[in-house]
Amino acid sequence: DIPAQMIDRLSAAHAKVVGYSVFFPDPDVNPVRPYIEQLPQLYSQLPASEQAQFSAFATVLKTTDSKFATDRRLAESVSAAGNVALPILFRVGQPVGEPDQAAPAGLRRNSSQSSSLSKITYASTSAQLDMPILDRLATAAASIVLVGPTVAGITNVFATPVTSINVEMMPAVLMNAHAVSSIFQEGFFVAPAWSSSVSALAFVLAACYVIFLLPRLGPGIGTATTIALLGILLTAHLMLMTRQLMWLQLMSAASMLVLGHLVLTTKRFLAAESGGNQSDLNSTESNRALGLALQVQGQPDMAFDKFKRCRLGAQSMDSFYNLALDFERRRLFKKAEAVFQYMSSYNPKFRDLEQRLARARAMADTVLIGGRQNTSTLKLGEGALQKPTLGRYQVENELGKGAMGVVYLGRDPKIGRVVAIKTVALSEAFDSDELDQVELRFFREAETAGRLNHPNIVTIFDAGEEHDLACIAI
Numbered sequence: 001d002i003p004a005q006m007i008d009r010l011s012a013a014h015a016k017v018v019g020y021s022v023f024f025p026d027p028d029v030n031p032v033r034p035y036i037e038q039l040p041q042l043y044s045q046l047p048a049s050e051q052a053q054f055s056a057f058a059t060v061l062k063t064t065d066s067k068f069a070t071d072r073r074l075a076e077s078v079s080a081a082g083n084v085a086l087p088i089l090f091r092v093g094q095p096v097g098e099p100d101q102a103a104p105a106g107l108r109r110n111s112s113q114s115s116s117l118s119k120i121t122y123a124s125t126s127a128q129l130d131m132p133i134l135d136r137l138a139t140a141a142a143s144i145v146l147v148g149p150t151v152a153g154i155t156n157v158f159a160t161p162v163t164s165i166n167v168e169m170m171p172a173v174l175m176n177a178h179a180v181s182s183i184f185q186e187g188f189f190v191a192p193a194w195s196s197s198v199s200a201l202a203f204v205l206a207a208c209y210v211i212f213l214l215p216r217l218g219p220g221i222g223t224a225t226t227i228a229l230l231g232i233l234l235t236a237h238l239m240l241m242t243r244q245l246m247w248l249q250l251m252s253a254a255s256m257l258v259l260g261h262l263v264l265t266t267k268r269f270l271a272a273e274s275g276g277n278q279s280d281l282n283s284t285e286s287n288r289a290l291g292l293a294l295q296v297q298g299q300p301d302m303a304f305d306k307f308k309r310c311r312l313g314a315q316s317m318d319s320f321y322n323l324a325l326d327f328e329r330r331r332l333f334k335k336a337e338a339v340f341q342y343m344s345s346y347n348p349k350f351r352d353l354e355q356r357l358a359r360a361r362a363m364a365d366t367v368l369i370g371g372r373q374n375t376s377t378l379k380l381g382e383g384a385l386q387k388p389t390l391g392r393y394q395v396e397n398e399l400g401k402g403a404m405g406v407v408y409l410g411r412d413p414k415i416g417r418v419v420a421i422k423t424v425a426l427s428e429a430f431d432s433d434e435l436d437q438v439e440l441r442f443f444r445e446a447e448t449a450g451r452l453n454h455p456n457i458v459t460i461f462d463a464g465e466e467h468d469l470a471c472i473a474i
Contacts, residue, residue, distance in 0.1 A: 004077040011081035018084045021148035028071045148173025189247040202253035210260030226261045284310040312346040331388040333363045390421050390471050391464050419473040426470050
């Protein structure tokens, strides 16, 4: 009976529309009601004289019947009000029929086209809805009144942008109130008929910019231009939504700008990386060729510097390995050790690198040639150790030594000539202020002796200086 009273009072208050969202899925069933409905029939069968005697009983019987016939009472109130919109169950699907046809009669009965609605009020029903709430609703003139449950577990609740830990989710009746209010106050977004054309045009322009203009711009200018265009699209989208309540699909154009810029930037990076790799490869080959040329010219130190500018790989490891062997032949074990150490940082298992490195470390402080303080003999017994060279001659053995130098047995590997190589460590035998004059006199005497040709005079084949050693091949 309470819903009927609510509708009666709202109708009396001249509410424009009453939206009643409470469902009545089943009829009101009361086991006593069939017997109560038989009482009026039995009363009507009594004679008129007896009915007059029981007039008070007839009044109570009529009141009792109205109290138990709640469905009929609610239907009478809804019919009398004429402005009650009842809930309708429906499924969202594809429209059926022509859109220019009138709405079905059931929907037209629940429609309202009044433009004089000033406000929307919603009432929350509960298990004990009392009359003071109905009294407050009775003052809701010229309003849309929505009636529905808000108790958790009875109605559906929805998450909204304002939902948080401290703000509960919104019940269905309150969400409907906000939706209806937005409709009447035109607080909704409108997609104009030309919105799809504008969206497509913006997407095409963004694609043309990415395809044709962006590749011609530099990285800095291109990034700035893309950011500016993206800002224009986002600002236009936001301004149309907030100021004009207009919805234009500009995010597809913005996505094209962002994705196109990322793709082009990635392409440029990969191209630069590939070009850099090719440049590094060309530089590696150039440095390797120059290092080999310097090594052939007898400048292993400069060759090592060029080799170190090469990218370590199979070919460069071979070049380093041969250079280290060249240092061994020149008795420069410290430098050979440096080359082997550099190689071990890349691949310590390359060939016999570990054995070579250990041997170079051991020989660095034990093999000395020439000098007044030289008391060591050149160690050539280890087969894996490269024989030292003086100039183009390979040192085979030590023949003897004196106060100022050492004489070695050498061999020219090109023509197989056996020679005696006399070495003098001028830097150790003489003071620095005399060194230039001594070197000049030494090579002048070698030049003079080389011009002599007699069976009893030793022939001089070559003379030179290598690693602070003055050498004469005889």
